[in-house]
Each structure stands twice: as structure tokens, then as C-alpha cells.
Amino acid sequence: xxxxxxxxxxxxxxxxxxxxxxxxxxxxxxxxxxxxxxxxxxxxxxxxxxxxxxxxxxxxxxxxxxxxxxxxxxxxxxxxxxxxxxxxxxxxxxxxxxxxxxxxxxxxxxxxxxxxxxxxxxxxxxxxxxxxxxxxxxxxxxxxxxxxxxxxxxxxxxxxxxxxxxxxxxxxxxxxxxxxxxxxxxxxxxxxxxxxxxxxxxxxxxxxxxxxxxxxxxxxxxxxxxxxxxxxxxxxxxxxxxxxxxxxxxxxxxxxxxxxxxxxxxxxxxxxxxxxxxxxxxxxxxxxxxxxxxxxxxxxxxxxxxxxxxxxxxxxxxxxxxxxxxxxxxxxxxxxxxxxxxxxxxxxxxxxxxxxxxxxxxxxxxxxxxxxxx
Numbered sequence: 001x002x003x004x005x006x007x008x009x010x011x012x013x014x015x016x017x018x019x020x021x022x023x024x025x026x027x028x029x030x031x032x033x034x035x036x037x038x039x040x041x042x043x044x045x046x047x048x049x050x051x052x053x054x055x056x057x058x059x060x061x062x063x064x065x066x067x068x069x070x071x072x073x074x075x076x077x078x079x080x081x082x083x084x085x086x087x088x089x090x091x092x093x094x095x096x097x098x099x100x101x102x103x104x105x106x107x108x109x110x111x112x113x114x115x116x117x118x119x120x121x122x123x124x125x126x127x128x129x130x131x132x133x134x135x136x137x138x139x140x141x142x143x144x145x146x147x148x149x150x151x152x153x154x155x156x157x158x159x160x161x162x163x164x165x166x167x168x169x170x171x172x173x174x175x176x177x178x179x180x181x182x183x184x185x186x187x188x189x190x191x192x193x194x195x196x197x198x199x200x201x202x203x204x205x206x207x208x209x210x211x212x213x214x215x216x217x218x219x220x221x222x223x224x225x226x227x228x229x230x231x232x233x234x235x236x237x238x239x240x241x242x243x244x245x246x247x248x249x250x251x252x253x254x255x256x257x258x259x260x261x262x263x264x265x266x267x268x269x270x271x272x273x274x275x276x277x278x279x280x281x282x283x284x285x286x287x288x289x290x291x292x293x294x295x296x297x298x299x300x301x302x303x304x305x306x307x308x309x310x311x312x313x314x315x316x317x318x319x320x321x322x323x324x325x326x327x328x329x330x331x332x333x334x335x336x337x338x339x340x341x342x343x344x345x346x347x348x349x350x351x352x353x354x355x356x357x358x359x360x361x362x363x364x365x366x367x368x369x370x371x372x373x374x
Contacts, residue, residue: 008137009129012041013050013117016208017143018172020322021303024314025176026186030325034206035191037141037175040184048125048195052140053207055117056215057330059087062110062356063217064224065348067287071229079105082278082285085217087112089150090292091271092360099275100362106278109357113215114140114147115156118165119355120197122158124343134161139168141175143300146292155358171302198335210327211237212264213298213319218250218289220330222262225287226252230259239264246270246294249285262287267294298322 014037016030023033038049063085070080086092086108095103111119117140122133129136140147150156151166158165170178179186194206211219219237226232232252239248242263247270252260263285265274271290277283293299298318306314330336344352 008135009048009131010046010137010139011048011050011121011125012046012139012141013052013055013114013121014141015052015113015143015297016206016322016325017213017297017300017303017318018141018175019051019206020213020298020318021143021172022176022186023321024317025304025306028187030321031205032191033186034194036186036189038194039189039192040179040182040186042192043184043189044182046139049192050117050121050197051194051206052113052117053209053328054197054333054335055120056113056209057328057333057336058116058356059110059113059215060209060217060220060330061336062352063108064221064228066108066110067221067225068228071225071286081287082106082283083108083221083287085287085289085291086110086360087215087217088144088291088293088297089146090144091290093146093149094268094271094292096360097363100364102279103275104360104362107360109359111356111358112150114142114150114169115165115358116356118151118156120339122163122165123355124339125197127343132161133158134163136163137167138165139170140166141170141172143172143297143303144293145171145300145302147171147302153358172300172304173302176304196335198338206325207328208322208325209330212296213322214266214289214291214296218262218264218287221287222250222252222260225260230254232259243270243273247273260287261285262289264289264291266291266296268292 019030019033023030026033041049067083070083074080084106095107118138121138122136126133126136148169151164151169156165209216209220222237223234226234237250239250241248246266248264250262251258261284265271265288274288291297295315299315340347344355
């Protein structure tokens with residue numbers, strides 16, 4: 001056993017998508033799954049278990065703020081629009097390596113929910129627990145293998161304390177394997193309440209956001225922009241499928257004029273079409289929610305598969321359980337504003353910019369030895 005000075009606080013942050021996938025596999029409802037997972041992680045040594053739906057509040061609020069600002073700047077900054085969502089690391093990896101400096105100016109700088117949770121755990125929670133960041137070991141449970149790549153980015157490494165914001169990423173499938181290896185039936189565990197990062201946040205049940213299984217970026221930014229830029233309240237967001245169900249469009253119209261045109265673009269076939277539109281100067285969108293996986297994060301590569309169930313049917317089950325939990329609008333969560341004031345020193349502060357945003361980098365293609373002329 002480690003000496004007290006070497007012991008670290010262990011924190012686990014679970015994504016809503018992983019929770020839904022496990023709920024289907026274990027035939028539990030999402031709330032029971034969340035509580036029994038909390039019990040499991042604490043049984044094997046975790047001190048805190050959080051829901052990344054809470055950190056996603058910050059990602060959504062920063063995304064809406066960034067979009068409105070860039071929309072207002074479009075006349076003076078030709079690359080202000082479209083804003084391309086950046087929460088999907090598979091898409092980001094492709095953008096940086098394949099289209100680099102052309103695509104990067106369009107990418108949203110808002111951190112993903114995983115990396116906002118990294119800031120919350122290694123900065124806010126560390127302060128609350130009177131610990132330095134290196135004394136906390138942070139594990140996230142995600143629907144996607146590429147989240148491991150995201151966690152390992154140099155941008156999310158604290159040089160002073162030589163520690164990552166997220167130390168370890170487990171996919172949904174890896175958590176299920178861990179349960180099997182430990183010989184634990186989740187259904188038989190006593191439930192335990194999720195932990196809350198803020199005193200004013202009730203952690204009695206898991207929550208989510210409306211707008212689909214990839215986080216609801218399009219819907220949240222669309223509703224806010226309609227209200228903030230044009231004074232229009234959008235009750236229902238209506239999607240219009242274009243090439244296929246993974247390429248859909250949403251518009252805000254008034255008096256026959258299109259004020260906002262947003263799109264959800266999932267899967268690399270559709271992403272390539274989007275990039276071609278951009279390169280030809282024919283991209284009509286102001287904002288695009290981009291996800292590498294067809295059908296989005298609920299269908300991530302790290303999610304559980306079922307040999308005896310068709311993938312489409314399984315995904316429908318996961319979507320149904322994902323949507324069963326209570327949804328909250330980020331601006332209505334009291335603990336979020338509390339943290340903006342106490343932890344981040346206000347909205348749009350330098351500290352908020354540092355802890356809730358990031359930058360992307362062109363990745364030079366390595367020259368192939370085959371191209372060398374002898």
C-alpha cells in the first residue's frame with residue numbers, strides 16, 4: 001500500500017452515452033445504472049464519481065457564446081463562419097492531419113465535456129480538496145476510443161505539476177470487461193448517489209441535454225443564437241434530412257429570408273462532402289455539429305455491441321434509454337453560474353478562456369521514404 005504522501009484521490013467521470021449503452025446491456029434503467037456504477041467504482045477505490053453531463057453545460061454555454069461573437073464578426077473576419085463543432089476527437093484528428101491550416105480557423109475552441117471535466121477535477125476539485133493537481137488521478141468513461149487521443153494532447157498537460165487533465169480513458173466496453181474480470185454483477189450492487197461538484201447541484205439522478213445523443217450542440221447553439229441575434233424564441237427545432245439521415249439541416253426563417261442555417265454532419269462520407277463545400281466556397285452553413293461516427297456518439301466505437309441484436313435495433317434501444325433521463329438547459333443549472341463566478345471569476349474572463357477553451361494545430365504530413373529520389 002502506498003504511503004499517505006503518495007496516495008492520490010481517484011476520480012471517475014462517466015459519460016451519458018456510456019451509461020446508456022451499459023443500461024441496455026445490463027437491462028437496467030439509466031438512473032439505476034448510474035447509481036450502481038457509482039457503487040462499483042467506489043468499491044474498487046474511487047473517491048468521487050461524476051456525470052460528464054455537468055461539464056457539458058460549460059461546453060454548450062461556451063459554444064453558444066463563441067458562435068454569437070463570431071457571427072457578429074463575420075463582416076470583418078471572412079473565416080469566422082461556419083463554426084465547426086470540435087467535441088469529437090476523431091473529427092479533430094482528421095481535420096488537423098488532412099486539412100490542417102485550411103480547416104483550423106473554422107473549429108470551435110470550446111473544450112469537449114471530457115476536457116472541461118478535466119479542468120473541473122484538476123483545478124476546481126483540487127482547490128476544494130486542498131490538493132495539487134498531481135495528487136488526483138482522473139479516469140473518464142467514454143463511448144469512443146479517440147477520447148484516449150484527446151486526453152493525451154499536449155494542450156491538456158499541466159507542465160508545472162507534470163500531470164494530465166485526464167489521466168486514463170476507459171471505453172464503455174472496457175468498463176464492461178472490468179466488471180466481468182472483477183466478477184461483479186452490477187444489478188446486484190447497492191446503488192450509491194452520484195457526487196456533485198457544486199454544493200447547489202443535486203446529484204441524486206443523472207441528467208442530460210436535449211438535442212440528440214451527441215450532446216445537443218446544434219440545438220443549444222441554434223436556440224440561443226435565434227434568441228440573442230434575432231429575438232426569436234424557437235420552441236421546436238425541425239430537422240430536414242439532406243443526402244441521408246446523417247446529414248441534416250436546420251434553418252431559422254423570417255419573412256422568406258433565411259437568418260440561420262445549421263447542419264448536423266455525421267460520419268466521414270458526409271464530413272468529406274462538407275469539407276469539399278468549404279473548399280469550393282459553397283458552404284451555406286453558419287454552424288455545423290460534426291461527429292466522426294455515423295449516428296453520432298451513441299454509436300461510438302467504444303460502445304457495447306450485441307452479437308444477437310442487429311446494430312440498428314441496438315442503437316435504437318440505446319437512444320431510447322439515453323433520452324429517458326431528465327434534461328436540463330445549461331443556463332438553468334444553478335451550480336454552473338456559481339462556478340462561473342467563484343471558480344472562473346466571471347463569464348468571458350481570462351481564466352474561463354484558459355480553462356474552457358483550447359487551440360488546434362496543423363499536423364505536417366511525414367514524408368514517405370518512397371518519395372525520395374536516389
